[in-house]
Amino acid sequence: MTVVDNPPGTTAPGFADPPSRSAAAKKRLTSSWASLAALVIAVLWTIPTFGLFLTSFRPERDVQRTGWWTFFANPDLTLANYGEVLFGGSQPLSGFFVNSVLVTIPSVFIPIILATMAAYGFAWTRFPLRDTLFVAVFALQIVPLQVALLPLLEIFVGTGLNGTFWTVWIAHSIFALPLAIFLLHNSMRDIPAELVEAARVDGAGHVRIFTTIMVPLMKPAIAAFAVFQFLWVWNDLLVALVFAGGTLDVAPLTVRLANLAGNRGSNWYLLAPGAFIAIIVPLVVFLGLQRYFVRGLLAGSVKG
Amino acid sequence: MTLLDKLLQLLVAVAVFAAVMGAVLFVADRARGRRTDLVSGLAFTAPALLLLLVGLLYPAGRTAVQSFFDASSAGFVGLDNYVRIFTQPDLVVVLRNTLLWVVITPILSTAIGLVYAVLVDRTRFESFAKALVFLPMAISFVGAAIIWKFVYEYRPNQQNIQQVGLLNQVLVWLGLEPVNFILVEPWNNLLLIVVMIWIQAGFAMTVLSAAIKAIPSDIVEAARLDGVGSVRMFFSITLPSIRPAVVVVITAISIAVLKVFDIVRTMTGGQFGTSVVANEFYRQTFRLSDLGMGSALAMILFVLVVPIVVYNVRQMRKVDAR
DSSP states (O other): OOOTTSOTTOOOOSSOOOHHHHHHHHHHHHHHHHHHHHHHHHHHHHHHHHHHHHHHTSOHHHHHHSOGGGGGTSOOOOSHHHHHHHHSSSSOHHHHHHHHHHHHHHHHHHHHHHHHHHHHHHHHOOOTTHHHHHHHHHHGGGSOTHHHHHHHHHHHHHHTOTTSHHHHHHHHHHHHHHHHHHHHHHHHHTSOHHHHHHHHHTTOOHHHHIIIIIHHHTHHHHHHHHHHHHHHHHHOOHHHHHHHTTOTTTOOHHHHHHHHHHSSSOOHHHHHHHHHHHHHHHHHHHHHSHHHHHHHHHHTTTOO | OOHHHHHHHHHHHHHHHHHHHHHHHHHHHHOOGGGHHHHHHHHHHHHHHHHHIIIIIHHHHHHHHHTTBOTTSOSBOTTHHHHHHHHSHHHHHHHHHHHHHHHHHHHHHHHHHHHHHHHHTTOTTHHHHHHHHHGGGGSOHHHHHHHHHHHHOOOOOOTTOOOOSHHHHHHHHTTOOOOOGGGSTTTHHHHHHHHHHHHHHHHHHHHHHHHHHTSOHHHHHHHHHTTOOHHHHIIIIIHHHTHHHHHHHHHHHHHHHHTOOHHHHHHTTTTTTTOOHHHHHHIIIIISOOHHHHHHHHHHHHHHHHHHHHHHHHHHHHHHHO
């Protein structure tokens, strides 16, 4: 919506100008309205987060009695809320933060390794029923994970793994596989066949081709999926509630925050910093890896 | 569990996983001769296929069967659970709410995302402006629900008591009575939907902005030379050109909305007439231990999602083909 090429003096609206001039005037008019509309949306989208962010630094008695906007008349900031929510009380948030990290790392790496290998198998080896099996994996993407939760939990209870990190890791890994295999298979098919042929002529087997040619070339696709899966696991509540909700030992941040928020007469001075501790990690990932973030997000938009 | 125990669990997991994968690759590597491809192919795909069979395919089948059984999955009840979902008053409200979510959220998120993408397109502050609207995508549904709960927060209207929620403060500034929004049925559903729109608009904006930038510039220039104004440009050039992307966005958001659970659970716990299918599934299965009803609700979710996913995949192919 640039209006640079218009000469000055065409802004007066309402006159019967020649077509080009009136069009230019109209454009400039809509342009300023457009800027205003964009500004309104941007402000509306930012204020709720900003309000909670400011609240997290206000002293307890201010938070309980007045809104965050009164800060500008009566500025007073403290880090005490963060200290208390992270380390105070019988269930400090720092423990849940550690759980979140411990839940997330294997839940990102295990499915990536499994899916990269499976994608290679489907793309570059030949075995009976290969294409049928691949279509089946592709079709599994439509299964909402709600459909699988209860029977999977029953299996875990049966094996005695319940209440450990293992159940959460395995559940997240399984639910990630259909999408991961599909995405990585797509980009693995794009690798030129000549590269693989050349390596074969040199006597390389599948394992060597996989580790020395495929994995290095697949890095961008793997990174995109890794970022997507990281956010999915870090922000997940449902899988965590079902498989780790019962034990504080394993429960991640989201479970603890959901419980805190559910309490009557919410303690906003603790809830606000708590929420920000949970938000800051994906935010940093977003700002640092924006390119992969967007790619992964688009690719995973139908994940269930 | 102490931190040390937890780290130990992590180390054991890494060791076990590395050992299994190492063994699989070893087997694949040893295969020689005519069966190389068969052995390697199976070795590469078997771990994933096995997990999917045990962890997704079998559970899905079992849920489908359980949906025809009673609460303790002991007695066969036929279609009873499904009949109850469509007749029992509180469950009909759940269906109504889900319908509200699925109709309103995709349309408004897409509309806002699209308008915003057009407005900031090729302006000086484009990337910053886009980041602002996109940021909520990085926040968990739980975090977003907390952020908005704070906006809707209500304090009784008495002397010496000030509002701490922004929305009620705005009402007070306008000289109106504050309202305990979360309790006002059925409008409270819209307040929860706002949270989802707030999150998904960034997604819509990103996809549609990319689509807008892919419109051939000669078409835009030709229209501009013909004196086409901004509004007409939007409706007769921009919108038709990005139609497939719009459809992909709407369907993708619909799928996400059908499974929305975290927002409802964190904001109201499904009380005050705000439950949706995904939340009711959790409540029936894990709170009330009605396995039959929980399974039936999960199947309803499945049946609702399938046509949208199929349509979405088809449209996605069209977009990719361009």
